[in-house]
Amino acid sequence: MVNPLWNSWNLLSEEGRQRWIFDKNKALDVLKTSDEQVLLDELDIQFIYNKFSNPNTSDKVLHSKKITFNNKHKSESASESYEQGLAYFSELQQKDGNWAGDYGGPNFLLPGLVFVLYACQEMPTPEKQVLMRRYILNHQNDDGGWGLHIEDTSTMFGTVLNAVSLVLLGCSVDDERISKAFSWIHQHGGAHTIPPWGKMYLAILGLYKWDGLDAMLPEMWLLPKKLPIYPGNYWNHARMVYLPMSYLSGVRFVAKEDSVLQKIQHALYPKGMDDVQWKKARRACCMKDDYYPETKIYKFIAPILNTYNRFPLTFIRKKALKNCERRMHMEDKHTNYINLGPVNKVLNLLCVYISEGKSENFYKHVNRIDDYLWLSEDGMKMNGYNGSQFWDTIFMSHLLLEKNEFSKKELKILAGVEAFLSFSLVRENEEDFKKFDRSISKGGWPFSTSAHGWPITDCTSEGIKAVLYLNKKVGLKDGNLISALKDSVELILQYQNKDGGWASYEKTRAPKWLEKLNPSRIFGEIMIDYSYTECTSACLQAIHAFYSSAETQIPNFIQEKIKKGLKFIYSKQTDSGLWYGSWAVCFTYGTWFAVEAITQCEGVFYQKNDPTNCITKACDGLVAYQNSDGSWGESYLSCVEKKYVPHQEGQVINTAWAVMTLLAAKYDDKLCIEKGIQFIIKAQLENGDWPQQAISGVFNHNCMISYTNYRNIFPLWALQRYLRITED
Numbered sequence: 001m002v003n004p005l006w007n008s009w010n011l012l013s014e015e016g017r018q019r020w021i022f023d024k025n026k027a028l029d030v031l032k033t034s035d036e037q038v039l040l041d042e043l044d045i046q047f048i049y050n051k052f053s054n055p056n057t058s059d060k061v062l063h064s065k066k067i068t069f070n071n072k073h074k075s076e077s078a079s080e081s082y083e084q085g086l087a088y089f090s091e092l093q094q095k096d097g098n099w100a101g102d103y104g105g106p107n108f109l110l111p112g113l114v115f116v117l118y119a120c121q122e123m124p125t126p127e128k129q130v131l132m133r134r135y136i137l138n139h140q141n142d143d144g145g146w147g148l149h150i151e152d153t154s155t156m157f158g159t160v161l162n163a164v165s166l167v168l169l170g171c172s173v174d175d176e177r178i179s180k181a182f183s184w185i186h187q188h189g190g191a192h193t194i195p196p197w198g199k200m201y202l203a204i205l206g207l208y209k210w211d212g213l214d215a216m217l218p219e220m221w222l223l224p225k226k227l228p229i230y231p232g233n234y235w236n237h238a239r240m241v242y243l244p245m246s247y248l249s250g251v252r253f254v255a256k257e258d259s260v261l262q263k264i265q266h267a268l269y270p271k272g273m274d275d276v277q278w279k280k281a282r283r284a285c286c287m288k289d290d291y292y293p294e295t296k297i298y299k300f301i302a303p304i305l306n307t308y309n310r311f312p313l314t315f316i317r318k319k320a321l322k323n324c325e326r327r328m329h330m331e332d333k334h335t336n337y338i339n340l341g342p343v344n345k346v347l348n349l350l351c352v353y354i355s356e357g358k359s360e361n362f363y364k365h366v367n368r369i370d371d372y373l374w375l376s377e378d379g380m381k382m383n384g385y386n387g388s389q390f391w392d393t394i395f396m397s398h399l400l401l402e403k404n405e406f407s408k409k410e411l412k413i414l415a416g417v418e419a420f421l422s423f424s425l426v427r428e429n430e431e432d433f434k435k436f437d438r439s440i441s442k443g444g445w446p447f448s449t450s451a452h453g454w455p456i457t458d459c460t461s462e463g464i465k466a467v468l469y470l471n472k473k474v475g476l477k478d479g480n481l482i483s484a485l486k487d488s489v490e491l492i493l494q495y496q497n498k499d500g501g502w503a504s505y506e507k508t509r510a511p512k513w514l515e516k517l518n519p520s521r522i523f524g525e526i527m528i529d530y531s532y533t534e535c536t537s538a539c540l541q542a543i544h545a546f547y548s549s550a551e552t553q554i555p556n557f558i559q560e561k562i563k564k565g566l567k568f569i570y571s572k573q574t575d576s577g578l579w580y581g582s583w584a585v586c587f588t589y590g591t592w593f594a595v596e597a598i599t600q601c602e603g604v605f606y607q608k609n610d611p612t613n614c615i616t617k618a619c620d621g622l623v624a625y626q627n628s629d630g631s632w633g634e635s636y637l638s639c640v641e642k643k644y645v646p647h648q649e650g651q652v653i654n655t656a657w658a659v660m661t662l663l664a665a666k667y668d669d670k671l672c673i674e675k676g677i678q679f680i681i682k683a684q685l686e687n688g689d690w691p692q693q694a695i696s697g698v699f700n701h702n703c704m705i706s707y708t709n710y711r712n713i714f715p716l717w718a719l720q721r722y723l724r725i726t727e728d
Helices: 004-008 024-031 036-046 060-066 078-090 109-119 126-138 156-168 176-187 196-204 218-222 236-251 259-268 296-310 314-334 342-356 360-367 389-400 408-424 457-473 480-494 512-517 533-548 556-571 587-602 614-623 637-641 652-664 670-683 710-727
Strands: 009-014 017-022 373-376 379-382 632-634 646-651 697-699 703-705
Touching: 004 009, 004 024, 004 036, 004 060, 009 060, 017 373, 024 036, 036 126, 060 373, 078 408, 078 670, 078 710, 109 126, 109 156, 109 196, 109 342, 109 379, 126 156, 126 379, 156 176, 156 196, 156 259, 176 259, 196 236, 218 236, 218 314, 236 314, 236 342, 296 512, 314 342, 314 360, 342 360, 389 408, 389 457, 389 710, 408 457, 408 480, 457 480, 457 533, 480 533, 533 556, 533 587, 556 587, 587 614, 587 632, 587 652, 614 652, 632 652, 646 652, 652 670, 652 710, 670 710
Parallel strands: none
Antiparallel strands: 009 017, 373 379, 632 646, 697 703
């Protein structure tokens, strides 16, 4: 039975902008009360969730509001499974053409928002606070702590931030669950051993001393752009986080102390904060968090920067802070106050509060907070972006465009996709983009919405392919999309790196040794934008498809670019025959992308007993991990440990990627493929949905993230490809 209060929340999707809107009057009517405290108490109860059966939720709030398809029997064939799965998932398409879904999972995002809003004295509405608090409590581990993400074991970073957030959201420090969390903190080294990002969050609330942080100098942004250490050469997610961090470090902001913060401080430091040796605390990091330990060069440079930070040159510091303010303002303006990601979103908001107070710009920021909030059956969380709208929608189009003939339902879906493609395209470069270290944007597609404004290589490439295939197989209503592809392809061509590969957002701007200055302790490979197998594969497929669609032969310089890209992909194949996936779990994902590029761009397929054939090695490597029930299943630990770690259960998403890989490669063991397809069919629920299983996304090797739509998209895609190939 659907929770009655779920119907009081409505998802509004406008050109991809997704916001959950609460109808308080409707909720009070449902409860037959005018007492708002009764309403808040009932909201809390109705979003209690048992993470120990599976911490990954199924987006039941959204699904319960959209789904009318009411099938009552299990599918028995691939065609029936596809039709029922499509009937179910098509109902989740929003009126503006996209698919909405949960993109949460990291446990540090929501606390960052809570810390900043508390510091700005701009806390969320009572109903949001209740559901945020409930979400955090739902994901507390048995030992009292929280991990870096929802499937992780407890870490200092997760535990401190979430325990403090609960108190800020109204829980008592003496609550048994909170006390258990603080006990975990004391037993594992104390709050001062939280990694650097956590130290910074605590410092803004006066729960940690700025003297206990390594300096993040705003003066770094005044360095010449040609220097590798100039922050504008970092990976954009790193530089956009360290920009507000360096500003906060420069001004040493501390929120106004109150009785709540005093109680938290006492709970974190029973002997008092004066008992902590703050300079030594700079190096302290709980062993459970220390994924990327400090390097020798970092330990050498940090004290030098810390010494300067004690006696900064006043006129340079003022100039540096003003420069940071201008840069943050342009990031706000370029992204319509959405910002690149959730961390710099909340930190930029705080910096506006510090520099301007509760100004017009401050409230433009506040107005965009809802773009990041997502409601599931476990409460209200903060997404890892302002959604994955474009990414999910474009994959959905690809699975349909495997076909050559379409039903009325499929044509209607594709019409919505085309509309979303059209208004998601970035049509102009950002104002003064070079001055503020941006690359070209015109012709790109972002991960989420055009309002977000940061194009991504693989998103743009998948958009190019979708436009080409839509035009070829269906015919486009918006003819401007085809003419716009010249800009899209030009963007991709400009972004190719010297190693032949493509990074995520831009060309790689700095040498790999810069990673030795990674100060995060909790993430790997954050300092520069590396070339990735998945991004390279998507770009190669798009370039090949674009130039193959022309009547003339592919130009020689384009053939050379494709050749260099393929060489990069070959270089990333592991001894197991598989490719590491940097953006999902993990080798089944990376291998699928690699094989798609090689088979499409070079026409190389599986050749039995040919150990020199990379596709043969890939297929043999994949099949070696197939389970007896026909499935594949990877644990998120594959990403962390960089080796294939089997999951205890077969996963429909991993299985779909593996099956699509084998089909693309023309693998000769039909029984192996058939067993994978049968697993997908049997796993399907009676209503056409598939069960939500383990977490499937990842970033920076160590932090997992949710893609709830993957459980529908990829089984459908595998079924569609199987049907097309077997029918042929």
